Amino acid sequence: MVGPDPAVDAWLRSTRGADGRLLLTLGGALDLASVAEIAAELDALEPCAEIVMDLAAVEFIDSSGIALLIRMANRAEHVHSVGARPLVRRTIEVLGLAEHLGLLTEGE
């Protein structure tokens, strides 16, 4: 994957729903530079049964960002990724990660 463009920072927000589901909202450009900043927040998350990753605000993703998503998905038994833009969606699909990241097809 191509290298980082540090113009856009990445951010991560997590909220825990009443049913115990963890909702992770990510945004910005998930690349080599910005992922390092979020990784600490990721490590602070406790494993849980179900994670929903909202990728609607993610504008760009490279291999570092993908690695971050994989590691987040590894912390849960069930993972769903929603709202991915075409750029991000196709990247995930071409890597064969659609199932692992629970990438829902349009309309799901």
Next chain:
Amino acid sequence: MIRPRPLSVGVFALALGLTGGLTWATLAVRARSEERTLQQQVQQTAAAVAAQVPTVQAQLADAAEVANDTGANAAIFARFNAPKIMARGPFAGMSLWRIRAGHVRRLASIGAAPALLASPTVHAFFESLRPSPHLFVTGLLAHGSRLGYAEVPPGERSGLAVYAERRVPGARRVRSDVASPFGDLRLALYLGSVAPAHLLEETAAIPVGAPTASATVPFGDRSLTLVGAATRTLVAGLSAVLPWIVLGVGTALACAGGLATESMVRRRLLAERYAAENERLYIEQRNLANEFQQALLPKIPRIEGLTIISRYVAGAPEIDVGGDWYDVIEMAPGHCVFVVGDVAGRGLAAATTMASLRYAVRAYVAQGDPIEDVLGKLGDLVSIEADGRFATMLLGEIHLAERRVRLLSAGHFLPLLVTEGKASYVDGALQPPVGVRPRRPAEVTSFVVDGPAWLVAFSDGLVERRGEVIDVGLERLRRAAEVTSVESLAETVTTETAGSPLSDDTVLLAIRW
């Protein structure tokens, strides 16, 4: 080792030289001050001595006037001038004379007889007397240690002259009053020029060779020369001490300067030695790295019945290898396995992971493992949790005789199949990348190729552009494969992607049979 460097010796010597120069200069300035002060004091002393003259002259003029008025009466002369002769008076003796047409007659006298009369200069002296505003002075130093004064008032027409003699201290030594302003000086007073015969008074013998100052003042019709030498340093205070302060401080600075220079020179030499050592180590390491890189570069064997084109460009500019690789392994005649792989990231870190994957694949393939088993065993080599890294990989098996291709993709692009001007991507299942635990068993895509065809495998460096959905790049490549020959396509890998600082590792492996 205490041997000092030439530079610090030089700095020390220079500073010492400067100090010497400054000290000499301050000493010279001090000597000059001393000279001037001595000169000043001698001058003042001489002036003070010469100031006596008007007094003597006034006294003698008084006596002359009285003598004139009283018709040179001897008794009156004696009585009038008696006070001047007493023990504390200024004169040893006084006398009244009439000088006419070279004939000299004494009219009156009081006190001691004039020593002048015994002097060889008596005639010359009397002959020199004439009306004059000046006092006439003669020295009688060899004959009684006296000074003789003669006053002939300017208007005097009758030839009257008053003569007085004054004692010069017998030993010619006068104890100087230490408390007086001139107590620091040894003084010698001469009538006329400086010569032992002319010496009138001295406070102490002036040592030969001592710095002296002299002043000459008019003394009647003669002159007085006063010679003075200092008994101690006249200039006091800072001026006196300054040369030693300069010397002391200067020497201390010279030592400090020398030491500082020595320290700096040594440190610089040490730094240079380290720098040279560092450079040597760097070159050594770089050579090692280069050799290592060369060993890691993919090498393609010649396979009977197959044409293989391969291209490799490393993405990171400072290194020749990266996370991408390709491999072709001949298992038996007409049976080979090829691999195209991409470890996430670039540079040395990706290259080391790549190396372990590449050699693991070769080892399992050499053992005879089918490609689905090979993939299964690779999961232990890459840990996304530990390294934050994963690898995509395309494994392919070619059976020439059967014209069969078996493909297994772990998150990697499936290859282009190019036959007779038509290019299309092989359709097949995708496993997740190496490093991600698969949730289902590996699915191999198998197909048979009719007729001559190119199978073009590649890494994402060839098709990916930032901001583009990946399909755009894939379509671009597919169309290029239809339009140009695969050979030309291979050429563009080196010209287009090489050298760009943000480029990814790029790999192209094209196999034709």
